[in-house]
Amino acid sequence: MPLSWVQHLILAPILVPLIVGAGLVLINERHHQRKFLINLAATLSMLCTAVALLLLTDQEHWPAGIGVYLSANWAAPFGVVLLVDRLTAVMLLLSSMLASASLIFAMTRWSRIGVHFHSLFQFLMMGINGAFLTNDLFNLFVFFEVMLAASYGLVLHGYNTTRIRAGMQYIVVNLLASFFFLIGVALIYATAGTLNMTxxxxxxEGLNPEDLVLLKIGVVILALAFLTKSAxxxxxxxxxxxxxxxxxxVAAMMVLMTKIGVYVLIRLWLLLFSEGPAAGFGFDLLLVGGLATLAFGTIGILASQEPGRMAGYAAVISSGTLLAAVGYGEPALINVALFYMISSTIAVAAFLLLIELVERIRVPGAAMLALTMEAFGLEDKPGEPVGKAIPGALAFLGLAFACCALIITxxxxxxxxxxKFGLFHTLLDTSSVGAGIDLITWIMIALVVLSGLAGIISLMRFGVRTFWAAQNPAAPHLQRSEVMPITALLLVCVLLTAQAGxxxxxxxxxxxxxRQPALYLDRLEASQTVDGSLTEAAL
Incomplete structure (x- = not known):
């Protein structure tokens, strides 16, 4: 029997940006408004699709909340298999929210300063959504390359010397990561004879010890590509x-791209190494690497003076915390780590959008003046207290900056x-982590606390120099399309706070x-091809 329209929703997050991105290439750049509206409509449709998939998986429309789509009617594991579960749905929702906010922010300026911004944006979404949905390592490589190819163009969009230099470094690093990706995929296929993750x-279980060692080597090489993307x-x-x-x-979307590497590591590592002959493999390396990343990000954000680099190191701290939580190897940490990932991703993305608006009120000499006053202990003499109204634009920038700083730190x-409280509670709960609290737990807690303290110092220093050192800064002109996305992202964080439970x-x-590969394997085996039409045994 034919598939219901609900089943085709699994394919929609890939198909929609593919068709829309290709169609936007044919529209002349002079019709900017038309291209933007088409792009926005496609992005909002992906947001609606993500919400629908989240509800369908959580209400277990498919058995165990796992939906399987056999592309081109090829039986698993030989064909391209798309898989959606609760985690996939929440990642699709996160990506579509950030995409909508970034696109609206880009409407008045950034999407107009170069060509094919809208097409590249849709191809980027296709690659991101495909990386979340695919259940096959080779197709994961394909979607990664689509995502990276689109990101190369977007990073260089509206190019200048600084952007070209950073973009070339970004391209070279990711090309090397793709090379490791291919080598890892080849070793895994040569050993196991399949690239379907489930x-x-x-x-x-059926691999001999020599093949199992070779497979572990392939997974480690493959992980290098994800760890490079995860920073x-x-x-x-x-x-x-x-x-x-x-x-x-573009920087706001790259925050999400950094988390794709963490997402793949979470899914792949827990699926392959939670139980069976390779149980526990690599978790210690992820833990040590995550803690080292956390320490590196802490030092980096404390030493940074520019807000863009602060945001970058905040993303590094976020990735380090997530990798350490996964490497800790305790199931109770994963859901708290996912909450932290969602919160930090949204906050850092909002901060990157806010930076451009804050830069409009910064006086070039204000930072030097603040440093001089700090070094020599100079203070302004208090004048007569005169009430002065704060312009709405300045009030918005100050409040938004404070919210971003609170969430990031x-x-x-x-x-x-x-x-962070959830992370500490889980780590210190002996009933969750085992008989006692070991040294590595205290090290992890100390690094998370120090990273927050470093973030407070760095962001407070930037805030003081921006909002207080400048003498009577003029209120900047802000567009609604610039204010709305930042406000919406911060409101999502407020909603997460209110609905944390x-x-x-x-x-x-x-x-x-x-951590239950048998559950995914049962759903894969239950998927059938019937009379040239795709169907689910459970439907």
Missing amino acids: DLAGRL MWPLGFWLPTTYSAASPP GLPPLSGFIA PTLAYLERSAEPL
């Missing part, structure tokens, strides 16, 4: 420079604090199946 987990130390040296050089809407009362419960339901 099928691969089922074949580990793990020392592979993430490129990230702060690229973030600070890229245009704000994990200070109360917003979602960043809840995420239900969100954490949903993420717990999302993380639970990741």
Whole structure:
């Protein structure tokens, strides 16, 4: 029997940007408004699709909340298999929210200063969504390359000398990562005879010790590509420079791209190494690498003076915390780590969009004046207290900056604090982590606390020099299309704070199946091809 329209929703996040991106290439750049509206309509449709998939998976429309789509009617594991579960749905929702905010922010300026911005934006979304949905390592490579190819053009969009230099570094690093990706995929296929991630987990039991060692080597080489994208130390040296050089809407999307590497590592590592003959492999390396990344990001953000580099190192700190949480190897940490990932990703993206607006009120000599006053202990003499109204634009910038700083550093009362408190509570809960609290737990807690403290110092220093050192800064002219996306992203963080309980419960339901490869294998085997039409045995 034919598939229902609900089943085709799994394909929509890939098909829509592919068709729209190709169609936008044919429209002349003079029709900018038309191209923007088409791009926005496609992006909002992906947002609606993500919400629908989130509800369908959580309500278990498919058995166990796992939907399988057999592309081109090829039976698994030979064909391209798309898979959606609760975690995939929440990542699709996160990507579509950030894409909508970035696109609206780019409407008045950044999408107009170069050619084919809208097509590249849609191809980027195709690659991102495909990386979330695919259940096959080779097709993951394909979607990664589509995503990276589009990001190369977007990083260089509206080029200048700084952007070209950072873009060339970004391209070279990712080409090397792609090379490691291919080598890892080839070793895995030569060993196991499959690249379907679910099928691969089922074949580990049948591998002899020599093949298992070779497969582990292939997975490690493959992981180098993901860890480079995740900015793990020392592979993430490129990230702060690229973030600070890229245009704000592109930099905001790159925050999400950094988390794709973490997402793939979470799914692949928990699927392959939670149980069976290779149980526990590589978790210690992820833990040590995550802690080193956390330390590197802490030093970097404390030493940074420019807001773009601060945001870059904040993303490095976020990645380090996530990698350490995954490497810790405790199931109870995963759902809290996912909450932290969502909160930090949204906050850093909002901060990168805000930076351009804040730069409009910065006086070039203000930072030097503030440094001089700090060094020599100079103080302004207090004058007569005169009431003066704060312009609405300045009030918005100050409030938005304060919210971003609170979430990024994990200070109360917003979602960043809840995420870090949840991490500490889980780490210190002996019933969750085992009989006692070991040294590595205290090191991880200390680094998370120090990273927050470094972030407070760095962001407060920037805020003081920007909002207080400048003498009577003129209120900047802000467009609604610039204010609305930042406001919406920060409101999402407020909503996460207010609904932290239900969100954490949903993420717990999302993380639970990741350690059960048999569950995914059963759903894959239940998917059938019938009479040239795709169907699900359960429908």
